[in-house]
Amino acid sequence: MTALDSLMLARIQFALNVSFHILFPTITIALGWMLLGMKLAWKRTGEEAWMEAYRFWVKVFALAFGMGVVSGITMSFQFGTNWPGFMEKVGNVAGPLLAYEVLTAFFLEAVFLGIMLFGFRRVPDWVHTLSTLLVAVGTTASAFWILVLNSWMHTPAGFEIRDGVVHATDWWAVVFNPSMPYRLAHTLLASGLTVAFLMAGLSAWRWLKGDRGADVRLTLKAAILTAAALIPLQIVAGDLHGLNSLEHQPAKVAAIEANWETRGRAPLVLFGVPDEDARTTHFEVAIPAGASVVLRHDPEGVVPGLDAFPGRHPPVAPVFWGFRLMVGVGLLMLALAWWGAWRLRRGGVEGLSRPFLKALVAMTFSGWVATLAGWYVTEIGRQPWLVTGVLTTAEAAAPHAAGTVAATLLLYLIVYAVLIAAFVAVLFHLAGRGAASADARGLFPPVVTPRFTAAE
C-alpha cells in the first residue's frame, strides 16, 4: 500500500460505507423470514409467546431496516461521487440491475414495512401476515439483484465492449454469471447464521438476567436449532464458492492461501505471516500438499500461485487474514451450535449451562464478524480490478482532492461509530426492558383479536 492518496482514501470511504451498510441487510434478510415464521407459528399454535417474540424482534427489524435504508442511500450517491468511471464504463449492465433492485424490491419492503410495524390493529390479520411475507420477499429480492451485480463484477459474462463501453448481449448470462449462484447461497446462509446467533445471544442474555418468559425459551431454542442446521450447509456452500473462485479468479485463491508459486503438492497454510515484499510467509504452519487436496482433490494437483499474476494480484495480507478470521468464526459457530443442539435434545432449555449461555452472549455479533471478514476476502481479493478484466479500481475513481475525501471520511467515521455503538446498546436495552416487564406481561394480555378499526 502506498501513501494515503485520494484513491486509497476514496476506497477506504466506500469500504467503510459498504461495511456499515452490509451489517443491516445481513440482519433484515433472514430476520424477515424468522418473523414470518413466528407469525405463522402463532397462527398455527395460538401460543401467545410467538407473538411476544414477534413484537420484540420486529423492533430489532425496524431498527436494522432504518440503518440499512439510510446507509443504502449513501451508497447510491457514492457510486457517482467516488466512482464516476464505474457507471460510464459498465452502466449499461449495472444500471438495469440496480433499477430492478429499487423497483421490485426496495419499494416492496419500504411500503409494507409500515403496515408490518404499525398496522397490526389497523388491517385484517391476513393482510398483516401478507405484509410480513412481502417484506421478507422484498429483502431477499433486494439481496438477489445486488448480489447479481456484485457477482457480475467478479465474473463478468454476457457482454461485449463497443467504443470502450460495455454493452449487454445476453441478459440471461449477465444475471446467471458464473459466481452468482455460489455467492448468493453463501451470502443468504451468512444472513441466516448472523440472525440465528443474534437471536441466540440476546435470548441467552435475557435468560441469564432471569427472564424466564415463554418467548425467550422459544427464541433461544429456535435460534440454536437454526444455527445448527445452517452451519454445515454454509461450510458446503463456502467450499463450492471457493472452488468456483479457483476457476474464475485464481489470483484471489492464491492470495487466500498465500501460495507464492504455481506448483503441485501445494501446502495448506494454517497459520503464518505473509510478507509481500519478500514474497514469502514467515512462521508458516502448513499441511503438506493440503491445498492441492482441498482445491484439486489430488495431492499432485497443480495450484496456481501468485507468481502467475505479476503486478496484477490482490494485496496478500488482508485477504489471507480475512479468510482465516472467517473460517475461525465459522468453526466456533459450528462447535457452539452443535453442542447447544445436543444439550437441548438432552435436557431442553434448562439443560443449557451458564458458561454455554455466556458463550452465546459473547457470540451475539459473531455473524457480523464472519460476514465482514468474508466480504473483505472477496472484495479485496478482486483487486486491482473493479470489474474483473474490464475496469480497474484506479480507472473508475473521481479526481477529488485528498483533503476533501479525508474530511468527509472522518465525518462518516464518527457518525458510523456512534451509530454502531447506539445500535448495540439499544438492542441490549430492549432485551433488558423485555426482561424487566416479564412479570407485568401476564397482567395485561395484549389485544389479539384482529379487527378493522376505522381511523376516525
Next chain:
Amino acid sequence: MTPFLPPDWLPVIFAALMGVAILFYVVLDGFDLGVGILTRGQPAAERSRMIASIGPFWDANETWLVLGIGLLLVAFPIAHGIILTALYLPVAIMLVGLILRGVAFEFRAKAPRLQQGAWDAAFFWGSLLAALAQGWMLGAYILAFDTSLPALLFCALTAVCLAAGYAFVGASWLIWKTDGALQVKAVRWARVTLLFTALGILAVSVATPLVSPRIFARWFRLPEFILLAPIPLMTGLLVLGLLVFLRRHPRDGDRLSWVPMVGATALFALGFFGLAYSFYPYVVPDRLTIWQAAASPESLSIILVGTLFVLPVILAYSAFAHWVFRGKASELSYG
C-alpha cells in the same frame, strides 16, 4: 433485446420518469423532513404525535430519492458522475443529515428515556441539514455549478428557501393529520413558511433566466411567453389563495383540512414544471443533453419494461398504505 420505440424517445421518457420520481420525492420526503424541522422546541407529547404522523411512511418516502437518483444513475450514467462529483460536499452533508434523522427516528422510540432528548435533537438537525443541503444543490444546479461568491450566496438563499418549503409541506401535512392545539400551531407555521417558500420561488424564477441567456430566450420570446404565462400566474394565485385560506383555518368540524396539502403539492409541481421547462433538454445545465448522456437503447428498453409494469403497482400499494393509516395520527404502537 430490441428497442421497441424510436431510440430518440427513450431518453425523453426517462427524463420524464426521473422528473416524476424527484417530484414525488420532494413532496413526500418534503413533508416528513418538514415535520422534522418543525419539531424543534415542541413539548414532548406534541413532538411524539408529530413524529407518529410520519412513522409508517418515511422509509417509503426516502425510497423515491433512491429511485430518482437511481434513474439518473442508470439512464444518464455520465451525467450522474458529473453532477455528483460537482456536488460532492453538499451530497455528503445531505447524506449525514438523512442518516441522522432516519436512525434517530427509530432510536428515539427504543432508546433509554434519558437519551431521547439527544435523538430528538439528531432528528431535528438531521432533517434541517438534509433540507438545506438539497436546497444548496438545487441552487448549484441552476447556476451550472458556478462557484463565485454571488453564486454561493444564491445557493445559500435556495438552501434556506427549500428548507422553508419543506417546513411548509410539513405544516400542511400536520394540518391534515392532526387536530386540536397542534393543528392550530401548524396553521401558524404554514403561514410563515409559505411566505419564505414564495420568496424562494421568486428568487429562482428571477435568477434562472438571468444566469442563462438560453433559458432567458426560452421564456421571453413570443409566443412562448404567452403560452407559459399560466405557470407563474397560477403560482402567484395559488400562494395568495393559500394565504387567504389559512387565515380562516381550522374550520368547524375540521372541514377542508386537506386543502393546504393539496395546495403545497400543486405549488411544488408548478415550480418543478417551470424548472423542467427551463433546463430541457439539458441534464447537465448547458453542457450535456439527455441524448448525449443517455445509456444504450438496449439497456434503457429493458429498464423501461420493468418500470412500466412496476411503477403502477408501487403507486397502488403506496396508496393502500396511506389508506390504512388514514385519518388523524395518534400514538403509534408496534404489533
